[in-house]
Amino acid sequence: MPDPPPEPKTRYELTDPDVRLMLRVRDxxxxxxxxxxxxxxxRLVGILTHLVSDRETAEDxxxxxxxxVxxxxxxxxxxxxxxxxxxxxxxxxxxxxxRKSSRRKEINLVSSPSGSMPVRPLEMMAKEKSGLMPARQLLNSEMEKVMMAAIEQLGERQRIATILSKFEGMSYMEIGETMGLTTQAVKSLLSRARNNLKDILKPYLESGGLQESMAEGFNEEPNDEAQGH
Known part of the structure; x- marks a missing residue:
């Protein structure tokens, strides 16, 4: 009997060299x-460092x-x-x-003498985390530090979506596939993230410490059309 015909290649196999590499791994x-x-x-360590705020944990x-994989x-x-x-x-x-880290924090909070922590505005947390105050024009390296500190103050899903959008250049559809969300849900998630970042960075923008153009870069939406979607 003749050999069965090979299965047709998927469009990803035809267009993505890393898919072809992974198929070789499969073999x-x-x-x-x-x-x-x-x-x-x-790239993974960089993304994970932004997400968990600890380089050593990110490497693990x-x-x-x-x-x-x-x-x-x-x-x-x-x-x-x-x-x-x-x-x-x-x-x-x-x-x-x-989630595990959050549960550990909850346990520590319950076991602490006061049982509670003071609630602080997001922008104050960002200032403390970056170690910078919006009293002067920031250097580029300092701007990046402030921007990353601001992103780290977002909720988990907003933070992940923002990082995938801005640092990995993913489209709405790709972010949705990654996070198990619809395209519309991703749009809403990123919209809320942009609004929150605007609030967090407001003191720096008002004082002129942060360039408007740098902050606006995080307000740009993914260009799905440009990415073939």
Whole structure:
């Protein structure tokens, strides 16, 4: 009997070289896996550092992500861009870590003498975290520090969506696939994140300490059309 015809390649297999690498990993190619790790490790650690606010924890979580990728290799199907699939795993790993961290904080809070903490405005938390006050024009490195401190004050889902949008250049659709949300839900999430960032950065903008153009960069919406969606 003749061999059955090969399965048709998906559009992702045809257009995404990283999907083809992952298919080689599925077939047992260890070198292909090492290539993917080398390509994405730095990006993953960067994203995870923004999410969990700790470099060492981020490095551990990145290793966990790649371990999950390797364990899932035999079940891998190219139904999305490789980066979307990878960041979906990253999102799940980060969310689990943040939930565990939140539970630990709740336990510590209950066991503390007062049982409560003072509520502080988000912008004050951002100032304290960045170590900077909006009394002067900030240097570029300081602006970046303030922006990242502001993003870290967002809620978990808003923070993840903002990072995927602004640092990974993902479209609404890709962010939705990564986070398990509809495109409309992502739009709403990013809209709320932009409004919150505007409030957090207001003292810096009013004092002239932060350039308007830099803050506006976080108010730009993903260009889905430009990304082929």
């Amino acid at each position: 047992g190619d260890e070198a292909a896996f090492r290539e993917l790790v080398e390509k994405y490790q730095g 979580l990145a290793q966990d992500v790649f371990l999950r 390797y364990r899932a290799r035999e079940r891998y199907q190219p139904t999305a861009k490789f980066s979307t699939w990878l960041f979906t795993i990253t999102h799940n790993v980060a969310s689990n870590s943040l």
